[in-house]
Amino acid sequence: MPVSRALHRRRRIVNLLGLTVATLATLFGLVWLVWILGVTLANGIGAVDAKLFTEMTPPPGESGGLLNAIVGSAIEIALGVLFGTPVGVMAGTWLAEYAQVRALAGTIRFLNDILLSAPSIVIGLFVYALVVRPSGHFSGWAGGVALALVLLPVVVRTSDETMRLVPATMREAALALGAPKWRMVTQVIWPAARTGISTGILLAIARISGETAPLLFTALNNQYWTVNPADPIANIPVVIFQFALSPYDQWHRLAWAGALLMTVVVLALSVGARAALRRSR
């Protein structure tokens, strides 16, 4: 049967071709990863020295470090976590434990998922209108609020999901002992969902550590040392943005050093959190 043999051969060739192209596509994806991380590492390593952690961001042409930006970034991230986490965990608690009107809970989950991938530059504009404009100046507070808004949907989603995984028997056991519902939630559900909630927070911290757009019009930047959130505050992403687009070699070096620092922190946090999440499931 020559016809069917030819058909068979053609199908096998198409199969081989399709699977080969799929493998090549995967290699294509991995090449970019290696290229980007390799370049960041190569350029960043050379620019890391002791001054990076001990000196302020320099004016053009002078040597310096990123101390004010590193501390500023830590302050901004801490503010974001401080503002965003309690609201996020409470909202997740309501969705998982209290929402009796299913339509409302469904709507909130749906909109929260959209917020999760909404453009972060829009959040920057919103916080500009909400905080910067009424107060009349850029400030660390505004940057913290912007980062909190980026963090919020991640925490809401992970805490909602992990709390719903807690077995109903544990709720019933707590209520049967006469515990009011709020004690059941705080002393049974939260501890049982602790790993999931905290890895969610870690993932959210990884996300906001790499965000630039929400800080551009809120925390802005500051060439000098400050730990006061009422002032504009230096931070790694905005320093990278300004230094990388400048014409000065010394600023480029510092931008690469900042880029390496940020990439290491962000990837370590997100890989660690994901590994912990996988182990707990």
Place this chain on the structure above:
Amino acid sequence: MSATAHAAAPPSPSRRRTRGGTGDMAFRLLAAGAALLVLVLLGLTALSMLWGGWPAFRTFGLHFFIGTEWDPVAKRFAALVPIYGTLVTAAIAMLIAVPVSFGIAVFLTEVSPRWLRGPVAAAIELLAGVPSIIYGMWGLFVFVPFMADHVDPWIDGTLGGLPLIGPLFAGPPMGIGMLTAGIILAIMVVPFISAVMRDVFALVPPPLRESAFALGATRWEVVRKVVLPYTRTAVVGGIFLGLGRALGETMAVTFVLGNAHDFSISLLAPGNSIAAAIANEFTEADSEIYRSSLIALGFLLFVVTFIVLAAARLMLARMARQAGR
């Protein structure tokens, strides 16, 4: 639940019971308030942008969307160039990212040996973890020169002379421009799209796949004629999710687009996008109408990404229901 409380009531001292009651009420209100805040924030974001962009919409009217002049000195603003740039860069990104993501998902579900799946999936996931400003810096210092030296001249030479589509690919080999931005966006959204595809491919019931294999279908035929039709809705949902990200991505494209406000049909010429225009110009906007025009662009971006992402979530939810989760 109230029935249980009543039944348990008599022996316990009433003071404790009421304290538990008020504690319960306060806790419930706090939680409900936090959940409602998510709704309120989304609404406030849209409202504040509409409010801020209103002067621009009112002053320039429909012309704001179809005109090309962007003149801070004469205070005349029309935003076709950034709107066009956003759409074109996202389209280029999708043209590259969709087939590549599909290939990765097929590799992970059909080709790869089991021991390799985890590491490869984790590596692709890592691409999603790299901060977008890193893509921007790498793009500016490494990828733009690469495009200028190796890719742009070749495209200009081979495709630039063609009739009809020639003008799209003709231009000076500067490296910056919409093509470069589109490619970088593609790399950034591949992990999101391929993760969704891989997850939904795994939801196909094994009996379906097995019956196709039993009929003598090849692996590729199973993917094309069983897996893909079964997961179509969710696959499109995953693509929309990637599209929503590509439209709103800011830092990576800001570095490589060139922030030009002159309209150019060529993909090799410097361009602009909504997000890049806002990032570049907002802090320098020196007049009320300038700032309002940028916020109006932000409103437009917000509305468009909201629609795209909502469509994505609806399609993914349908797949989840179908799979009985």
